[in-house]
Amino acid sequence: MSTVEKVDKNVVSFEFSVSAEEFETGIEKAYRKNVGKINVQGFRKGKAPRKIIEKYYGAEIFYEDAINIVLPDAYDKAVEENNIFPVDQPEIDIKGEISKENGITFTAKVTVKPEFELGTYKGVKADKVSHRTLKKDIDAEIEKMRERNSRMVTVEDRAVQKDDIANIDYEGFVDGVAFEGGKGEGYDLTIGSGQFIPGFEDQLIGKSTGEDVEVNVTFPEEYHAEDLKGKAAVFKVKINAIKYKELPELDDEFAKDVSEFDTLEDLKKDVKEKLSAAGKEKAKHETEENVVKAVCDNTEIDIPEAMINSQIEKMIRDFDMQLRYQGLNLEQYMKYTGFTVDTFKEQYKEEATKNVKTSLILEKVCEVEDIKATDADVEKEYNTLAEQNGMKVEDIKKYINEADVKERIKAQKTIQFLVDNADFK
Numbered sequence: 001m002s003t004v005e006k007v008d009k010n011v012v013s014f015e016f017s018v019s020a021e022e023f024e025t026g027i028e029k030a031y032r033k034n035v036g037k038i039n040v041q042g043f044r045k046g047k048a049p050r051k052i053i054e055k056y057y058g059a060e061i062f063y064e065d066a067i068n069i070v071l072p073d074a075y076d077k078a079v080e081e082n083n084i085f086p087v088d089q090p091e092i093d094i095k096g097e098i099s100k101e102n103g104i105t106f107t108a109k110v111t112v113k114p115e116f117e118l119g120t121y122k123g124v125k126a127d128k129v130s131h132r133t134l135k136k137d138i139d140a141e142i143e144k145m146r147e148r149n150s151r152m153v154t155v156e157d158r159a160v161q162k163d164d165i166a167n168i169d170y171e172g173f174v175d176g177v178a179f180e181g182g183k184g185e186g187y188d189l190t191i192g193s194g195q196f197i198p199g200f201e202d203q204l205i206g207k208s209t210g211e212d213v214e215v216n217v218t219f220p221e222e223y224h225a226e227d228l229k230g231k232a233a234v235f236k237v238k239i240n241a242i243k244y245k246e247l248p249e250l251d252d253e254f255a256k257d258v259s260e261f262d263t264l265e266d267l268k269k270d271v272k273e274k275l276s277a278a279g280k281e282k283a284k285h286e287t288e289e290n291v292v293k294a295v296c297d298n299t300e301i302d303i304p305e306a307m308i309n310s311q312i313e314k315m316i317r318d319f320d321m322q323l324r325y326q327g328l329n330l331e332q333y334m335k336y337t338g339f340t341v342d343t344f345k346e347q348y349k350e351e352a353t354k355n356v357k358t359s360l361i362l363e364k365v366c367e368v369e370d371i372k373a374t375d376a377d378v379e380k381e382y383n384t385l386a387e388q389n390g391m392k393v394e395d396i397k398k399y400i401n402e403a404d405v406k407e408r409i410k411a412q413k414t415i416q417f418l419v420d421n422a423d424f425k
Contacts, residue, residue, distance in 0.1 A: 016078030026066035088306035119298030131279035
């Protein structure tokens with residue numbers, strides 16, 4: 001182990017070495033990696049012995065590749081031996097001369113997890129949340145079921161009304177010139193939904209199938225496209241069809257059609273039970289958030305920017321993944337909305353800082369209170385994950401490693417510990 005020195009706020013430096021034997025192993029690997037590319041007079045390409053190549057080109061020919069081969073493992077070993085917890089890429093330099101006889105000594109400087117003192121975390125005052133399931137909640141859920149089981153009916157004998165779905169072709173013009181993104185064909189627009197620019201949908205009310213309509217609107221000042229903000233526009237619209245949603249009657253037949261229940265009363269009872277269970281889970285989660293926030297408010301941490309930036313990058317990747325599930329990607333989203341990577345970074349910074357702070361504090365409490373994840377806990381969690389994903393336990397274990405499962409369990413146990421020790425108002 002070498003001496004670890006604190007050189008700046010959350011930054012340490014240390015030395016570590018690669019022995020002559022380890023360096024020799026790296027040189028041999030570098031030789032085997034590169035020999036096929038090297039020409040030496042009197043030998044077929046790729047067949048020259050290492051000593052001949054070193055004599056011909058110099059002993060240092062393989063040093064750079066050898067260092068790249070041995071450095072990662074040597075650095076990781078030094079980090080582990082010195083109980084260093086890096087949160088960013090290190091700055092690594094070679095100290096002194098590179099020598100086959102003596103090996104190599106490196107100096108490293110790296111940003112690490114911040115050291116901090118926990119504030120009060122037992123007995124913190126927090127609000128305990130509860131959620132009641134009301135009749136209006138049940139009715140709203142039943143209404144969603146009616147919506148999901150509605151059917152579209154084409155209107156033949158009247159004009160467009162509010163809540164109708166108008167299938168339209170449209171093209172927008174500003175100062176007589178068509179603008180990018182302002183054209184669509186066969187688009188289903190729900191009248192009154194507010195999907196389009198204010199005033200657009202209202203001007204279709206009273207129009208009939210097959211009719212051509214000229215819609216005059218003004219883009220809002222806060223519109224995302226800079227070149228359209230506050231501009232007057234004309235849309236040429238063709239109404240292809242008018243449809244409306246026909247909802248099923250709310251009776252026992254409806255219950256039979258959409259569920260395993262024979263009566264509407266039984267369906268409502270089941271909905272109430274499920275909403276109550278979801279409400280309890282939501283209340284539990286919100287109570288935990290209140291307790292964790294109270295604990296975090298009692299502790300000050302000087303968080304390295306590298307940790308915050310890393311969390312922001314993760315949040316951006318997660319958002320990109322969500323977009324891909326919807327058939328978009330981050331690049332397309334930024335093009336449509338005018339967002340930039342810097343916009344995302346600014347938007348996510350506060351939440352990212354909160355997430356990192358919370359994670360650090362939970363980790364510290366877990367350490368101080370010696371909270372463990374037992375083998376039984378791990379097996380139970382794997383079984384839960386398998387059930388949730390409709391997979392076999394042995395298959396879920398291939399995708400989620402045990403270390404991650406243990407960290408998840410310890411975090412859950414730590415939060416429960418804080419809740420159990422909280423002082424609820």
